[in-house]
Amino acid sequence: MRVEVTDALSRxxxxxxxxxxxxxxxxxxxxxxxxxxxxxxxxxxxxxAAMASDLLSRVGLTLTETGDMGSLEADVRALLLAFRRVLRHRLIRRILTDLLAEIGREPALETALRPFQQARRDRVQQLIERAIARGELAATVDRETILDFLVAPLYWRLAVTKGRSDIAYIERLVRMTKAAMAAG
Amino acid sequence: MRVEVTDALSRxxxxxxxxxxxxxxxxxxxxxxxxxxxxxxxxxxxxxAAMASDLLSRVGLTLTETGDMGSLEADVRALLLAFRRVLRHRLIRRILTDLLAEIGREPALETALRPFQQARRDRVQQLIERAIARGELAATVDRETILDFLVAPLYWRLAVTKGRSDIAYIERLVRMTKAAMAAG
DNA sequence: GTTGGATGGAACGATAGCGTTCCATCCATA
DNA sequence: TATGGATGGAACGCTATCGTTCCATCCAAC
Incomplete structure (x- = not known):
């Protein structure tokens, strides 16, 4: 089958x-x-549903990976910036919010989304482990809740309230997230 | 027109x-x-769209209001618990996620949702002002970002990742949110 | 008991997507 | 240049919803 047709259909x-x-x-x-x-x-x-699942799983490969930036603060900043880069695409934002709403009704979509969630989760886990190894976080912190804090506020602002997300905002987010992580 | 018919249609x-x-x-x-x-x-x-807007605006009146609980921590806890009570309803959760996805396509829905957002915003504003008056927060904190932090993580957990939200989680959320607010 | 308005129910023509089938054309490979 | 498979396009019957109309029935107020 011709590749350009498949691509045109995907787009x-x-x-x-x-x-x-x-x-x-x-x-x-x-x-x-x-x-x-x-x-x-x-x-x-x-x-x-089959088309959606298939296409989503292909896209999953494109996930960006950021390595060790040297400190918890730098790691958090890199993660938020990467997340912002993705969520700034109108098309991605629309599809993501739609996907989160549709998952409750179409179990196949949840399966397709799982690799994304797992990749994000893994990445945050590594970030936390590095911070613990550096002595920046206590070994007892709750990984799951930190995961919520690292993703949710930025998602909320970009996809729900549709407010600003300039560098000053990101820096404030970094400060506040760091403080929350230390308390968790 | 008969009220019971209107009610049955709304339900x-x-x-x-x-x-x-x-x-x-x-x-x-x-x-x-x-x-x-x-x-x-x-x-x-x-x-x-007209039916959705009309029904949503009626429901808006039911918003719960919590008064001054005496301290920032108690205020935050009360807010999170109230929010959790609402988001635990499967029906509300489904409709809310759906609404957030549909808003980008149906401007009328945004208008209908605005009273809710405004009520939530006002409530958080009051919470912050009280905390500042008590000396628990600096007067220079960013209200908008705090608003993000007070709502987003719990929404994320209840509506997106569908994880636990027991009292231990809420308490952790209170601690972390307080720390984030102080840093903001 | 009468009356007037709201009701449930059925049907209207129109539009649209479903999933499938057919076929003449195109094009890459051999 | 020949050939076989993929193509674009049109049509199939089916189902569903749209927004509207009609009507016999019901019920509440007078």
């Missing part, structure tokens, strides 16, 4: 997803937007 | 919303689930 799928949402996503429109016959789509994927 | 609307999501919500099914003719529904609301 159209995400574009449509962002535009109308998962539930209202019509494969007929996806094919049309890709400039492709419906048959070409159904030859590749049997259903909307 | 059915939220129930269906939670079940299939806003985009896939069919007013025909809502009427059927309410045991009511479609005409009775369209006599009351002209469209899905």
């Amino acid at each position: 159209a799928f995400f574009s449509e997803w962002s535009r109308v949402g998962y539930a209202a996503l019509s494969l007929e429109r996806v094919a049309k937007a890709a400039g492709v016959g419906k048959a070409a789509l159904y030859r590749r994927w049997p259903s909307k | 059915a609307f939220f129930s269906e919303w939670s079940r299939v999501g806003y985009a896939a919500l069919s007013l025909e099914r809502v009427a059927k689930a309410a045991g009511v003719g479609k005409a009775a529904l369209y006599r009351r609301w002209p469209s899905k």
